[in-house]
Amino acid sequence: MNIVISALLAGVCLLVILHTAWQMRMKRTTLNPLHAHKSTTLVTGGCYAWSRNPIYLGMSGIQLAFALYIGSLTGVLAVPVFMLAVARLHIDFEEEQLRKHFGLEWERYEQHVRRWL
Numbered sequence: 001m002n003i004v005i006s007a008l009l010a011g012v013c014l015l016v017i018l019h020t021a022w023q024m025r026m027k028r029t030t031l032n033p034l035h036a037h038k039s040t041t042l043v044t045g046g047c048y049a050w051s052r053n054p055i056y057l058g059m060s061g062i063q064l065a066f067a068l069y070i071g072s073l074t075g076v077l078a079v080p081v082f083m084l085a086v087a088r089l090h091i092d093f094e095e096e097q098l099r100k101h102f103g104l105e106w107e108r109y110e111q112h113v114r115r116w117l
Helices: 002-026 035-040 054-070 075-104 104-112
Strands: none
Touching: 002 075, 054 075, 054 104, 075 104
């Protein structure tokens, strides 16, 4: 049963990551979060309509899927640690850059869409 749940979770998370990358490509904007100044468009549809960070969310889900698959309680407990580290080390900086670059558009988006879910 673990393999089925793990495979489904990993598959959905991989689809979220791929769909998000596709959305960015279709909007012809950068996928590199460290270069927010190169962003041409604030993407707010698709996966971005329900999470401001769908790629990081997908990565966290894949980590959880693997931990469940191998039956690792430590791995499961590491997921929120990973999410906290990503939030503090990457997302805070990235969102500040987007706030500077997109101003009110970003602020409106940030008010309506949660960081994770």
